[in-house]
Amino acid sequence: xxxxxxxxxxxxxxxxxxxxxxxxxxxxxxxxxxxxxxxxxxxxxxxxxxxxxxxxxxxxxxxxxxxxxxxxxxxxxxxxxxxxxxxxxxxxxxxxxxxxxxxxxxxxxxxxxxxxxxxxxxxxxxxxxxxxxxxxxxxxxxxxxxxxxxxxxxxxxxxxxxxxxxxxxxxxxxxxxxxxxxxxxxxxxxxxxxxxxxxxxxxxxxx
Numbered sequence: 001x002x003x004x005x006x007x008x009x010x011x012x013x014x015x016x017x018x019x020x021x022x023x024x025x026x027x028x029x030x031x032x033x034x035x036x037x038x039x040x041x042x043x044x045x046x047x048x049x050x051x052x053x054x055x056x057x058x059x060x061x062x063x064x065x066x067x068x069x070x071x072x073x074x075x076x077x078x079x080x081x082x083x084x085x086x087x088x089x090x091x092x093x094x095x096x097x098x099x100x101x102x103x104x105x106x107x108x109x110x111x112x113x114x115x116x117x118x119x120x121x122x123x124x125x126x127x128x129x130x131x132x133x134x135x136x137x138x139x140x141x142x143x144x145x146x147x148x149x150x151x152x153x154x155x156x157x158x159x160x161x162x163x164x165x166x167x168x169x170x171x172x173x174x175x176x177x178x179x180x181x182x183x184x185x186x187x188x189x190x191x192x193x194x195x196x197x198x199x200x201x202x203x204x205x206x207x
Contacts, residue, residue, distance in 0.1 A: 014031070043085070086141070095139065145189060168187075180203070
């Protein structure tokens with residue numbers, strides 16, 4: 001057993017409803033954990049749903065239907081508190097990323113480096129107009145910013161980040177100029193090269 005504080009409102013590696021519905025997506029099937037490529041560690045999100053108001057959902061199942069009480073934040077309500085943990089296997093020692101659990105923000109979408117030496121995660125403010133990418137030290141949890149984007153409208157989490165195996169940087173798809181295009185950054189946050197440009201859209205990355 002790798003964690004021990006789970007409860008009706010504390011979920012380790014299991015998504016809070018708003019993360020399942022709006023951030024990780026339904027295809028996640030509530031899974032909020034990611035194995036390192038060498039299978040030595042698991043990165044996971046820990047959610048505390050206790051500050052989130054409840055909402056009744058009526059299901060038309062069975063003869064008489066059923067009632068489900070869900071932690072469901074409406075506009076202006078408090079979101080679940082979120083932390084990012086890195087646990088070693090099989091010892092079960094958890095290192096927590098340097099994230100302020102009390103802050104009103106979103107943290108999600110960890111990506112492992114191909115050699116399992118580093119982990120990245122994405123941070124977004126509550127207004128959803130600023131997104132950052134951090135690397136995390138696997139031993140201390142200390143984070144380092146490697147990307148920062150702000151838009152006047154809104155931003156979205158990057159679901160198809162690609163980190164190069166040689167550690168030289170990463171490739172992402174951003175619509176910062178109004179069109180979705182490819183950008184190459186190094187691990188210090190410097191834009192090395194814009195790879196595509198024009199009034200057309202890159203719909204995905206396949207490597």
